[in-house]
Amino acid sequence: MSGLKKGSIAVVGAAESDLGLVAPHTSPVDLMAQATMRALDDCGLKLKDVDALFVAATQVRMGPMSLAEYLRIKPKVFDGTQIGGSSFMTHVAHAQMAIQLGLCEVAVIAYGSTQRSVSRAAASPREFNPYESPYRPILPISAYAMAAARHMHQYGTTREQLAEVAVAARKWALLNPKAWEKEPLTIDQVLNARMVSYPFTVRDCCLVVDGGGAIVLTSAARARTLKKKPVYVLGVGETLSHANISSLPDFTVTGASVSGPQAFKMAGIQPKDVTMLSLYDAFTINPILFLEDLGFCPKGEGGRFVADGAIAPGGKLAVNTSGGGLSYCHPGMYGLLVMIEAIRQVRGECGERQVKNCDVSLAHGNGGVLSSQCTVIFGSENTL
């Protein structure tokens, strides 16, 4: 992202809305607005300070208009880029462009969903595709299942290694009071759960809950005047390659292999400099693919990399410390919450699950069916 400068903006506020199961008739915009005010309270800014609004959601077709109307604000800059769960990482990059150019000063990125209350089918109806729909894949699950099947075939990845990802996520979730899942989980329980789309059982798949979130970003200079330690945006990268899984050329390689290097180049660091990773784990294969494509292990080694509790608490690399989309929270497009955990780790706010000396975290978002891939690297003051 040539032109964007490492550390020119920072996250100053971050918050979830209420999560889990919300009251009947709660709207996605109720959740966005609630999260926005919590994120503003987090940094001491007021609604009147907000001059840029970034919103994407599946239940609200024109997000920036709906949230601006609800809050009765008139943002100077707005963006409703909708590329699935990674939309919000892209919004960070776009907010950085706008703030660096002086088009706005305080940007809010917000999301909300009531998919548990209204059902996934109602919250996120799929477009008919004459070349795919007749075969009745359960999308997006079957698309990721076919990526996992190919990875298993090509690299010897096993269902047990996939299950390791779910078990690690659950162990982290048990350290997070906000996590949806409260009971331990074993490899055998993952393998023997209800099969959904081979090789995935229901425990290889993310949760379906209600919820939302918001983050507040501003210039580095203004960030230093606010309540909490700024979390600087060190690097961003974004790419998209297809909309339907049939058009992905190699099912074992994702766009993280493009967005990751972009973000690392901008940040001027390497994977070994990252203390904690927040990887969009819609399915157990995702962190495996992203660890490879982001450069944390060689291509094909992701399954063996996550084995033996390597990404669980006490393992060799802290991944998805919130419990992830698999065990903490997954309200549809989960990318904003992927970033919130990475931000909190740099702030040192994570209590029992806090990773020691976490100066650099990486949040990676995934959208559609491995379609859009966006990476954001966050850092503390020490990393500038």
Added chain:
Amino acid sequence: MTDLTKQSPLGVYVEHLNKGELAYQFSKDDNKAFFYPRAIAPESGSENIEWRVSKGLGTVYTTTAVYYKGEQPLNVAMIDMDEGYRLMSRVEGIDALQVKIGMRVRFKVHPGDDKTLPYPVFTPAGDAK
């Protein structure tokens, strides 16, 4: 050249299926087959596109078995056709979990129904070359 006021890429594709043929497009400027059918060739943007009929043989690139309540597992697979393009489909005639990556498969037409246009499906083709 596709005149979209006269015919659509999907329309031509379905006409072929109604004749028992699996059609695909070939970009003469790119010297490359592509799928799904389009009015414009991807990458070059060329309109110099030729419709071709596939020999109907392909290889399973990846596969899954989908579990719907109260139904037998349903196969969904990606098929790499010998002519150099890929499509989503289903391998029929064997258990969904017995469909394996690398398996050779042969095209046949599924006639569709009053709600669904005809579409291609596949059956195992042994060691067909």
